[in-house]
Amino acid sequence: MANQRKYDIIVWGASGFTGRLVAEYLFEQYGVNDSLKWAMAGRNKAKLEAVRAEVADDTVPLVLADSQDMASLDAMTKSATVICTTVGPYAKYGDKLVEACINNQTHYCDLAGEVQWMRRMIDKHHDAAKANGTKIVHTCGFDSIPSDMGVYFVQQEAIKQTGKPAQKIEMRVKAMKGGMSGGTYASMSEMKAEAEKDKSIYGILADPYALNPEGERSGPDRKDLMKVVYDETSKSWIMPFVMAGINTRVVRRSNALANYPYGKDFQYDEAMLSGDGIGGRLKGLATAGVMGIVMMAKPGSLLKKGVDKMLPEPGEGPNATERKNGFYNLLFNATLADGSIARGKVTGDRDPGYGSTSKMLAESAICLAVDDIPDMGGMLTPAVAMGDALLKRLQDNAGLAFSYKS
Ligand SMILES: NC(=O)c1ccc[n+]([C@@H]2O[C@H](COP(=O)([O-])OP(=O)(O)OC[C@H]3O[C@@H](n4cnc5c(N)ncnc54)[C@H](OP(=O)(O)O)[C@@H]3O)[C@@H](O)[C@H]2O)c1
CATH class of the missing domain: 3.40.50.720 (NAD(P)-binding Rossmann-like Domain)
Structure with missing residues (x-):
């Protein structure tokens, strides 16, 4: 071919x-x-x-x-x-x-x-x-190259240095700057509309192993983070990350398709850092609240129509300056077999989405x-x-x- x-x-x-x-x-x-x-x-x-x-x-x-x-x-x-x-x-x-x-x-x-x-x-x-x-x-x-390749890279390093893969990796979005396109918003809306028509789709979206091969759709990971909590490893408050529902499924599928090089008990999750102290907690609550409104708005509702007006149409998205000034910085806190923590990092220039x-x-x-x-x-x-x-x-x-x- x-x-x-x-x-x-x-x-x-x-x-x-x-x-x-x-x-x-x-x-x-x-x-x-x-x-x-x-x-x-x-x-x-x-x-x-x-x-x-x-x-x-x-x-x-x-x-x-x-x-x-x-x-x-x-x-x-x-x-x-x-x-x-x-x-x-x-x-x-x-x-x-x-x-x-x-x-x-x-x-x-x-x-x-x-x-x-x-x-x-x-x-x-x-x-x-x-x-x-x-x-x-x-x-x-x-979604999902930085997560999938970040875990692939961190696990290779862990195995090189200790002979064993990390047992758990927590990906934390430290910083990112960018915007959304109309096409991406249309895809999110399409997913929501499909799920409203066929409620079983909500079950697929909530399943941490939804993309694993049939018969291998279970493991130690639970549902994605839905609230603001304090993360001891990061010494920071963390909040839900909107891409976690995709990225974590892809990382788990990679592990399964490759015959479990990260181990069958490998645990993986993603969240965003919102900072320490009361300021970090309040920032987390405010961001999670806004995200919740965008995600929960039902097709055809007044709320959805209001959100639609504020977000771009298909064909639109961040301009050249916004794309050039964008970036991201993702941390991968890896718990090694001896209980110590190794720190991986993935950074990208330009805005993440485009x-x-x-x-x-x-x-x-x-x-x-x-x-x-x-x-x-x-x-x-x-x-x-x-x-x-x-x-x-x-x-x-x-x-x-x-x-x-x-
Ligand atoms: N994973 C990520 O990180 C990431 C980042 C960015 C975008 N995305 C995804 O990428 C997709 C595109 O986003 P976008 O912002 O580029 O969208 P967009 O600007 O709306 O572009 C959509 C493209 O699809 C074409 N198209 C629509 N209907 C078609 C049909 N029936 N046959 C052939 N072509 C057709 C359009 O052609 P016309 O010009 O002729 O209308 C246009 O070229 C979305 O699903 C979005 O979620 C994902």
């Missing part, structure tokens, strides 16, 4: 907010038809041409494909080694593309954070993708297309599909830094 196709990578959704950033990054860093053959794709030719004129030039080929038109998806997937998709909400537009990729043995990466949809895709397609060697890799953006995410997604696509990575197929995770090769790319090219201190 790989390497004889017309394109190494097709960026589908290149007319959208995040897709255009991916195209811009590829054009600036790799040119076109040079070391990398790639194309921009979408459903609307005029829109694609306009975006191409802004972020690249007319040497970048355009491909047309609509999420509802299987023939167009079939043709697109046959012409590329990897499809890199930012067409979301994925639960609304993603099913047929995953199917076409597996049918045509085309590797795939996306920015999905919709756990209920990923679970459906795993249940439906994992066996077929595994059997024919197609790598389908969700969550190649801020500036950094577009670089992570682009580098994941290149990694899947050209790097020497494990020879396996299935509904994989970034750490399992790409491991060391992705770790190197993230540090060399995408502005991430990984460190570890025992």
